[in-house]
Amino acid sequence: MNAIEISGLRKSFGHKQVLNDIDLTVPAGSVCALLGPNGAGKTTAVHICSTLLRPDAGTVRINGYDVVSQADSVRGAIGLTGQFAAVDGLLTGRENLQLMADLRHLPRKAGRARVEELLEQFDLLDAAAKPLSSYSGGMRRRLDLAMTLVGGTPGTGETSTAAGTSVIFLDEPTTGLDPRSRATMWDIVRRLVDDGMTIFLTTQYLEEADQLADRIAVLDGGRIVAQGTPTELKRLVPGGQVRLRFSDTDALADARRALSGHDLRAGSADLTLTVASDGSFGSVRSIVDRLDAAARVDDISIATPNLDDVFFALTDSNSTVAQEVSR
Numbered sequence: 490m491n492a493i494e495i496s497g498l499r500k501s502f503g504h505k506q507v508l509n510d511i512d513l514t515v516p517a518g519s520v521c522a523l524l525g526p527n528g529a530g531k532t533t534a535v536h537i538c539s540t541l542l543r544p545d546a547g548t549v550r551i552n553g554y555d556v557v558s559q560a561d562s563v564r565g566a567i568g569l570t571g572q573f574a575a576v577d578g579l580l581t582g583r584e585n586l587q588l589m590a591d592l593r594h595l596p597r598k599a600g601r602a603r604v605e606e607l608l609e610q611f612d613l614l615d616a617a618a619k620p621l622s623s624y625s626g627g628m629r630r631r632l633d634l635a636m637t638l639v640g641g642t643p644g645t646g647e648t649s650t651a652a653g654t655s656v657i658f659l660d661e662p663t664t665g666l667d668p669r670s671r672a673t674m675w676d677i678v679r680r681l682v683d684d685g686m687t688i689f690l691t692t693q694y695l696e697e698a699d700q701l702a703d704r705i706a707v708l709d710g711g712r713i714v715a716q717g718t719p720t721e722l723k724r725l726v727p728g729g730q731v732r733l734r735f736s737d738t739d740a741l742a743d744a745r746r747a748l749s750g751h752d753l754r755a756g757s758a759d760l761t762l763t764v765a766s767d768g769s770f771g772s773v774r775s776i777v778d779r780l781d782a783a784a785r786v787d788d789i790s791i792a793t794p795n796l797d798d799v800f801f802a803l804t805d806s807n808s809t810v811a812q813e814v815s816r
């Protein structure tokens with residue numbers, strides 16, 4: 490079953506068309522990352538999916554519910570981070586969560602149990618009695634995500650029943666966080682997926698999409714310009730390289746001669762050379778064989794395209810990959 494089904498979605502602000510005929514499906518229990526440059530329309534898409542904005546055309550269904558005609562059912566099924574930015578800084582983390590449990594009309598005892606469970610799940614027990622104003626950015630982000638889940642039924646697995654939150658929208662969940670806080674957030678996201686949640690996240694960190702997402706959709710100029718698994722997207726971009734480093738210019742010149750006929754480029758540092766290669770064993774061996782007798786190599790490394798390469802290739806209108814994909 491699909492948790493999110495977006496079909497023919499369009500949205501303009503004034504004369505500016507922000508989303509232009511978007512189709513996207515996200516299977517239940519998976520993680521989809523929406524990537525795009527600044528202003529691509531990621532937040533707009535998230536706001537439409539979470540009923541905060543109305544689409545101009547097209548349909549969006551969450552767990553089968555239409556975001557326009559069945560908005561209340563959609564709201565009951567989703568969590569959206571970022572919406573509790575105005576939580577009370579004088580209250581403690583525990584009190585903020587308790588406030589949310591009261592707002593959601595959880596019975597007193599069940600509410601308390603849920604709050605403690607979330608504090609533990611989100612690594613906030615030590616800070617639970619401290620005022621929110623003393624929290625770091627990472628702790629605030631975790632509390633924010635915990636607050637979206639207060640309404641769910643306690644106990645792992647049950648949070649993903651139709652009665653509770655089962656689809657979570659994370660709009661740039663780790664922007665501005667240090668690497669350790671980011672890794673903690675990634676662990677939390679993985680645990681939520683293990684519990685059966687569907688995650689739709691926007692991010693400007695390609696590594697985050699690579700780490701977390703089952704599928705990635707790249708949004709550019711109002712359209713989805715490519716989508717697939719991280720591996721499928723990386724295959725769109727040629728550009729594997731064997732990088733060679735030499736101890737002196739003679740060795741470098743010898744290597745250039747030995748590898749004539751290969752696609753060679755000067756490396757980023759002096760005395761380095763990159764050779765185009767698909768990274769396969771055969772390709773690397775042919776390079777090594779040619780160098781073996783001809784030149785002394787100090788260091789060799791193999792680099793395959795990463796998501797950064799894909800992203801830049803797809804969102805640069807001059808790139809041949811972008812032109813081929815949009816055809």
Ligand SMILES: Nc1ncnc2c1ncn2[C@@H]1O[C@H](COP(=O)(O)OP(=O)(O)OP(=O)(O)O)[C@@H](O)[C@H]1O
Binds near residue numbers: 528530533
């Ligand atoms: N309420 C609004 N009124 C007018 N224009 C808007 C409104 N909301 C967004 N926009 C415009 O729509 C475009 C897409 O904005 P959006 O915030 O969805 O992009 P984004 O991909 O999330 O960008 P970022 O990565 O910078 O957060 C931008 O050009 C923005 O200025």
